[in-house]
Amino acid sequence: MKPAAHASAAIEILTDLEAKKRPVADALKDWGLTHRFAGSKDRAQIASLIYDVLRKRSSLGFRMGAETPRALVLGALAFTRGISADDLAAQFADSPHAPDALSDAERKALNSSTLEGAPAFVRGDYPQWLDAHLQRIFGEDRADEGAALSERAPLDLRVNLLKGTREEALAELSHLHPEPTPHSPLGIRIPLLADGRGPPVQSEPAFLKGLVEVQDEGSQIASLIAQAKPGEQVIDLCAGGGGKTLALSAGMENKGQIFAHDRDLRRLAPLHERAERAGVRNLQIRSPRGKEDVLKDLEGKADLVLVDAPCTGAGTWRRNPDAKWRMRPGSLEIRQKEQDAVLGDAARLVKPGGRLVYITCSLLAEENEDRLQAFRAAHPGFRPVPIREALSAAGLGALDPYANADGSGLLLTPRRSGTDGFFVAVLRQ
Ligand SMILES: C[S@@+](CC[C@H](N)C(=O)[O-])C[C@H]1O[C@@H](n2cnc3c(N)ncnc32)[C@H](O)[C@@H]1O
Numbered sequence: 001m002k003p004a005a006h007a008s009a010a011i012e013i014l015t016d017l018e019a020k021k022r023p024v025a026d027a028l029k030d031w032g033l034t035h036r037f038a039g040s041k042d043r044a045q046i047a048s049l050i051y052d053v054l055r056k057r058s059s060l061g062f063r064m065g066a067e068t069p070r071a072l073v074l075g076a077l078a079f080t081r082g083i084s085a086d087d088l089a090a091q092f093a094d095s096p097h098a099p100d101a102l103s104d105a106e107r108k109a110l111n112s113s114t115l116e117g118a119p120a121f122v123r124g125d126y127p128q129w130l131d132a133h134l135q136r137i138f139g140e141d142r143a144d145e146g147a148a149l150s151e152r153a154p155l156d157l158r159v160n161l162l163k164g165t166r167e168e169a170l171a172e173l174s175h176l177h178p179e180p181t182p183h184s185p186l187g188i189r190i191p192l193l194a195d196g197r198g199p200p201v202q203s204e205p206a207f208l209k210g211l212v213e214v215q216d217e218g219s220q221i222a223s224l225i226a227q228a229k230p231g232e233q234v235i236d237l238c239a240g241g242g243g244k245t246l247a248l249s250a251g252m253e254n255k256g257q258i259f260a261h262d263r264d265l266r267r268l269a270p271l272h273e274r275a276e277r278a279g280v281r282n283l284q285i286r287s288p289r290g291k292e293d294v295l296k297d298l299e300g301k302a303d304l305v306l307v308d309a310p311c312t313g314a315g316t317w318r319r320n321p322d323a324k325w326r327m328r329p330g331s332l333e334i335r336q337k338e339q340d341a342v343l344g345d346a347a348r349l350v351k352p353g354g355r356l357v358y359i360t361c362s363l364l365a366e367e368n369e370d371r372l373q374a375f376r377a378a379h380p381g382f383r384p385v386p387i388r389e390a391l392s393a394a395g396l397g398a399l400d401p402y403a404n405a406d407g408s409g410l411l412l413t414p415r416r417s418g419t420d421g422f423f424v425a426v427l428r429q
Contacts, residue, residue: 001042004091004098007073009038010049011099014069024050024322048196052076054321055150058122063113064106070099071106078110085110125150126317129329133364141415145363148415153318155190155198156181156419157207158215161250162279172206183399183417184220186247188212210277215243218315218361218412218419222308223247225394225410225424226357230255232303235295237261237346239285242271244308244359249280261286261295295349304355305346309339311360311367315421318414336366343375347382347429356382356427361420363413368423372408376427384408385426 001009009031017027028050032043053060053069053076060075061067077083083091085107092098102110120135121128124146134142157178159166169188170178176199181187192198206212228234228248236245239260249258258280262268265287275283286294312335317324343358350356358375360367376382387403387410404411409425 001038001045001097002091002095003045004095006042006045006049007077007092008097008099009035009042009046010053010073011069013046013050014053014072018069023326024054044197045195049073049076051321052080052152052196054325055152055318056080056125057321057325058125059115059118059147059150062115062118062122064109065113071109073099074102074106074110121146123147126324127327130314130327133332133366136365137363137411145413145415148413149315149317149324149421150321151318151414152192152196153216153316153414153420154418155192155201156215156217156220157188157190157201157212158184158220158247159186159188159212160210160246160278161186162254163209163211169206169212172211173201173204176201176204181217181220183396183419184217184224185395186224187217187220189217208277210279213243213246213274213278215247216316216420218417218422219243220247221396221399221410221412221419222357222359222422222424224251224396225390225426226251226304226306226355227390227394228252228258228304228306232256233298233301233351234258234304234306235261235298235302235346235349236306236308237295237349238263238306238308238310238342239271240264240267240308242268242274244306245271245283246274246278246280248304248306249275249283250278252282254280254282257282257284259284259286259295259298261288263288299348300351302349302351302354304357305349306357306359307342307346308359309342309367309371311335311339311362312364313361314363314367315361315413315423318420332364332366335362336371339367339371340374343371344378347375347379350382350429352429354429355385356429358409358423358425358427360423362423363411363421368409368411368425369404369406372425372427382427382429385428387425390426 053072060072064071064075120143121131123143126146138145159169178188181189223244228251230253239245239262245260412419412422
């Protein structure tokens with residue numbers, strides 16, 4: 001397929017998305033099933049274009065003067081990919097499967113539009129109802145924070161010290177032009193390809209033998225702040241696929257015990273194979289078993305309980321732009337209740353003198369500072385550790401500027417730290 005045919009397919013899929021209001025992954029899958037002639041590379045190119053559209057849906061619509069799938073795709077090709085109106089017209093003329101030729105109004109928008117006069121939620125490409133929420137944290141910077149959350153995300157890897165050093169990993173992956181990440185001592189950043197996709201690192205020998213894992217630098221930092229030490233008893237209460245479990249385990253040098261739990265059995269499934277590949281030998285996966293309390297024997301025993309809480313994921317909009325437009329006030333309320341519940345469950349597991357580390361990949365105070373406040377009111381035995389103290393102990397003092405307003409947590413964002421958005425706070429019992 002030629003690039004112009006990719007544009008046509010993207011318009012078709014976006015039209016379907018709009019009509020059926022369903023997740024983008026489902027629409028892409030269905031399109032692939034009904035267009036078998038499209039190879040995997042074509043499908044990936046089309047998906048990448050659709051994600052470029054979704055990241056900047058509002059601002060592209062504003063600049064194009066229309067929010068139709070066609071206007072948005074033209075806008076993404078011009079403003080994100082830098083293709084001139086003349087070059088687009090030439091591409092369209094050259095392919096039988098191209099979108100219709102550009103109109104005069106489209107040419108004008110492509111050549112001369114700006115974001116001047118656009119409100120913050122358009123410049124920042126986020127849903128209007130979130131404006132007050134983002135203003136609460138970022139004030140006048142909210143549009144710039146939103147804009148940074150609307151860029152493509154980098155591809156970051158974490159070096160697994162159980163298998164080798166960052167220098168060894170950089171050398172093994174040198175053909176992908178890796179760079180050390182600026183903040184995490186374990187991070188490697190791999191440049192994206194021209195169309196915004198990352199190279200297939202999961203097929204690299206360095207990945208297959210467990211020397212590197214895919215993990216955003218922000219997630220690496222959150223795990224490092226938790227400071228899981230050799231010999232400790234550690235519980236990763238919301239382990240999911242185990243991204244942070246593996247990072248914690250590497251910090252423990254396979255000494256002591258780490259327990260991974262999640263209320264959703266299916267989410268834990270990949271961890272078995274990932275741990276094997278990473279050479280982790282001190283992991284027990286405590287899968288849920290109906291109504292049974294599978295952590296009962298660990299009550300009051302953990303040196304560290306990590307709560308990587310379920311959240312709206314507002315910090316990961318670069319990777320899941322679809323989620324940003326699908327987010328509703330009701331889902332924020334549901335997440336808050338879940339966060340309170342899981343924090344309450346964590347409290348009973350921490351031993352006297354132990355730590356509870358609360359993490360979200362959200363930027364919203366309603367999911368971060370407010371939840372900590374509610375937790376502390378219900379559990380006065382837990383004291384917050386000033387985040388600068390926790391950073392210093394983890395050898396991450398350079399991240400001090402990213403402390404939140406009251407110093408109770410770390411707030412990472414693409415604009416501030418170049419990572420996904422994360423909130424991290426440490427409490428001690
Ligand atoms: C942010 S995800 C975890 C991501 C994972 N830690 C990682 O680094 O890849 C949050 C997880 O919390 C789980 N969860 C939600 N409520 C829970 C609860 N009450 N107890 C345990 N897990 C819960 C969800 O199933 C989900 O997998």
